[in-house]
Amino acid sequence: MTxxxxxxxxxxxxxxxxxxxxxxxxxxxxxxxxxxxxxKAHCQMLAATGxxxxxxxxxxxxxxxxxxxxxxxxxxxxxxxLEDIHMNVEARLAEIIGPAAGRLHTARSRNxxxxxxxxxxxxxxxxxxxxxxxxxxxxxxxxxxAYAEAIMxxxxxxxxxxxxTFGHHCLAYVEMFGRDRERFVDARKRVNQNPLGAAAxxxxxxxxxxxxxxxxxxxxxxxxxxxxxxxxxDFVIETLSAASIAAMHLSRLAEELVLxxxxxxxxxxxxxxxxxxxxxxxxxxxxxxxxxxxxxxxRVIGALVSLLxxxxxxxxxxxxxxxxxxxxxxxxxxxxxxSIAAMTGMIDDxxxxxxxxxxxxxxxxxxxxxxxxxxxxxxxxxxxxAHHVTGxxxxxxxxxxxxxxxxxxxxMQEVEPxxxxxxxxxxxxxxxxxxxxxxxxxxxxxxxxxAERWLAKLG
Ligand code: ARG
Numbered sequence: 537m538t539x540x541x542x543x544x545x546x547x548x549x550x551x552x553x554x555x556x557x558x559x560x561x562x563x564x565x566x567x568x569x570x571x572x573x574x575x576k577a578h579c580q581m582l583a584a585t586g587x588x589x590x591x592x593x594x595x596x597x598x599x600x601x602x603x604x605x606x607x608x609x610x611x612x613x614x615x616x617x618l619e620d621i622h623m624n625v626e627a628r629l630a631e632i633i634g635p636a637a638g639r640l641h642t643a644r645s646r647n648x649x650x651x652x653x654x655x656x657x658x659x660x661x662x663x664x665x666x667x668x669x670x671x672x673x674x675x676x677x678x679x680x681x682a683y684a685e686a687i688m689x690x691x692x693x694x695x696x697x698x699x700x701t702f703g704h705h706c707l708a709y710v711e712m713f714g715r716d717r718e719r720f721v722d723a724r725k726r727v728n729q730n731p732l733g734a735a736a737x738x739x740x741x742x743x744x745x746x747x748x749x750x751x752x753x754x755x756x757x758x759x760x761x762x763x764x765x766x767x768x769x770d771f772v773i774e775t776l777s778a779a780s781i782a783a784m785h786l787s788r789l790a791e792e793l794v795l796x797x798x799x800x801x802x803x804x805x806x807x808x809x810x811x812x813x814x815x816x817x818x819x820x821x822x823x824x825x826x827x828x829x830x831x832x833x834x835r836v837i838g839a840l841v842s843l844l845x846x847x848x849x850x851x852x853x854x855x856x857x858x859x860x861x862x863x864x865x866x867x868x869x870x871x872x873x874x875s876i877a878a879m880t881g882m883i884d885d886x887x888x889x890x891x892x893x894x895x896x897x898x899x900x901x902x903x904x905x906x907x908x909x910x911x912x913x914x915x916x917x918x919x920x921x922a923h924h925v926t927g928x929x930x931x932x933x934x935x936x937x938x939x940x941x942x943x944x945x946x947x948m949q950e951v952e953p954x955x956x957x958x959x960x961x962x963x964x965x966x967x968x969x970x971x972x973x974x975x976x977x978x979x980x981x982x983x984x985x986x987a988e989r990w991l992a993k994l995g
Contacts, residue, residue, distance in 0.1 A: 559616040560859050561624055563866060568607045570656035571621050571649070572600050574732060577752040578644055587643060587742050592636040599633040600625075620859075621653070622646045643744050645736035647766040647854040652732040654861070656753065658775050661869050662724045668876045669717050669782070673710045674994045675883040680706040681987035685980040687965050688803065688893035689902055696900025698972075699965040702888050703983040710990050712785045719778035726774060730755035731765035737853040738762055767853040769843065772861050776840040779872045780833075786875050787833035793826040793882060802892045807885035810878065825882055829875045836871055839864035897965045901930050901940055906962040906971065915954050925952045 550558070576597060583593035603625050606612040618624045623646075630637035680703035690700035730753065733739070733746040739762040746758035759765035796803035797811075806823055814820035842864045846857055904926050911922035928951040933940050941963040948955040961967060973979040 555616055558619060558856075560620045560862065561614050561616055561618065563863050564621045564650075564653075564859075565607075565614055565624070566866065567621050567650075567653040567657055568625065569604070570653040570660075571625055572604045573656065573753065574649060574652045575625065575640060576600055577749045578732060579640055580752065581745050581748045582639070582642060582742075584748060585743050585745050587744070588639045592639050595633045595636045596629065596640050599629045599637060602632055603628050620646070620650075622649050643733070643735060643740040643742040645734075645766070647736050648731050648734040648762075650858075651734075651766055651768070652730070652753070654865075655727050655729070655731065655755075655771060658727050658771060658865075658869075659724060659754075661873075662720045662727065662775065665779075665782075665869070665873060665876070666717055666720055668873060668880070669713050669720075670994055672876055672880045672883065673713050673717075673990065675880050676706045676710045676713070677987050677990040677994060679703070679883060679886065679888075680710065680983060681991065683888055683890075684984040684987055686888055686890050686893060687897045687969055688888075689897045689900060690978070696896070696902050698905055699897040699902045699968045700978040701969055701980055701983050702893060703980070703987055704978040706883075707983065707986050707990070709785065709789050713782070716778065716782040716785060719781060720775070723771070723774045723778050725756070727771040728754070728756050729771075730758045731768075733758060734762035734765035737766050763853045767850070767855070767858070769847055769858060769861055772865055773840065773843050773847065776836070776843055776865065776868055779868055780837045780840045783833040783836035783868075783872055783875060786872075786879050787830045789879060790826040790829040793886075794823050794830065797821070797823045797826075801896075802889055803896070804889060805887050806882055807887075809885055810882045825878045829878055832871045832875050836868045839868035894965070898939065901933065902965060903940060903963050903968045904930055906968045907940060907959065909971075910959050910962045911952070914956070914958060915952075928952075 579588070579593050579596045579600070582588040583590050588596075603612070606628070612624075612628065614624055615627070618627050626637060626640065629640065682703075683706070684701060684703035686702040687699050688702050688705065689696045690698050690705075730746060730750040732749050732753070733744050749755075750757050759768075793804065793806065795801055797806055806821070806826070810823075810825040811821045812824045814822060843861055846860050850857055907929065908919065908922040908926040911917045911925055912919050915922075917925065929940060929943065929948060932947060932951060933943050936943070941960060945955060945957060945959075948959065962971070969978050969980060971979070973982060976982075
């Protein structure tokens with residue numbers, strides 16, 4: 537049998553390989569709900585504008601409901617020879633209601649149909665990701681509140697830099713995931729535009745009402761250029777770009793968990809629920825979930841690159857290349873969603889190892905900047921000179937194998953004669969974090985207030 541959708545002009549059936557390369561039903565069937573919603577809106581609009589009769593519209597609506605329930609209940613048979621979700625639905629509709637089904641495709645093409653479906657799908661996923669990211673932020677903000685005062689080393693270059701609090705570290709990620717959410721919300725505005733009615737590429741001669749379908753499908757409004765409407769995939773790329781950035785943030789946090797759970801750091805422990813043992817080394821607890829979150833970021837970023845490359849050479853308007861948008865998009869969004877869920881679980885269960893964090897903060901001369909600041913504040917040295925004097929004191933302590941606070945006043949005075957006892961008050965890590973009250977700083981009172989602000993905001 538030649539294809540029943542365009543068989544009029546074809547004498548031969550497609551080769552098997554053609555079917556394999558051409559068919560998208562295996563992956564685009566997940567758009568069935570959006571496809572049917574789009575068809576229903578289109579059908580109602582066709583009836584309201586008098587393009588099809590109320591009787592045919594009622595039949596089409598009834599048939600589409602049945603198709604939907606067949607797919608939902610798993611009794612629907614998807615066929616590869618029908619290529620994609622659009623033709624699978626329409627062919628079944630024809631079996632159910634007969635020739636009236638053929639009127640649904642008036643003033644429409646699969647080109648505007650697939651763009652509509654995909655926009656509706658991405659919009660839903662963005663809303664879901666927003667809820668998930670908010671839950672992750674909440675888990676992190678709760679840890680920040682509980683450990684607003686827990687001192688740990690802060691790093692630059694992964695070298696001990698200055699003491700911070702564990703809560704402060706958690707809140708850094710709350711900020712990142714907050715911006716990720718904003719990026720998705722912003723992308724959503726450009727996703728939520730209606731391409732339906734652009735038809736194949738040029739619009740239609742039928743008196744359609746695109747405002748009506750926009751309203752019915754919850755789109756902000758109709759897209760204004762039919763060529764653009766059917767061939768734009770920047771909404772996919774923009775969503776994948778936001779997804780890639782979020783995946784990158786998750787990967788950084790995952791990397792920290794991998795480092796922090798190692799025997800060399802021992803900063804935190806992860807729960808049994810999110811780790812595995814080794815079949816040969818009984819002592820091991822492996823942070824597999826964190827490693828996988830880190831690894832999966834590559835897939836999400838890869839999807840973004842695939843889409844950019846797939847689109848960059850396409851002339852207007854629709855090209856079948858665009859069918860290749862779906863697998864990377866679906867995979868990336870599934871992957872991101874799973875990664876957020878895994879990270880949220882890990883954070884919920886995570887226990888910081890407070891003595892270990894505190895001891896690590898004490899080593900590595902983490903209060904050297906506090907000492908330099910003291911020289912500026914109390915002795916009136918210019919900061920650059922204070923930096924130099926402090927360097928001399930660090931070298932002395934390092935030579936003796938002790939911490940800055942363990943040098944005697946006399947030893948300090950060999951480097952800078954005006955040193956006084958008062959300097960010892962700034963050399964503890966507690967004093968260091970307490971002093972960093974500047975906006976956005978790590979002082980425990982700041983961290984607590986920020987954690988509470990976030991928790992109130994996240995509800
Ligand atoms: N399955 C196609 C896709 O995903 C739908 C649009 C096909 N349009 C066409 N004229 N062949 O892009």
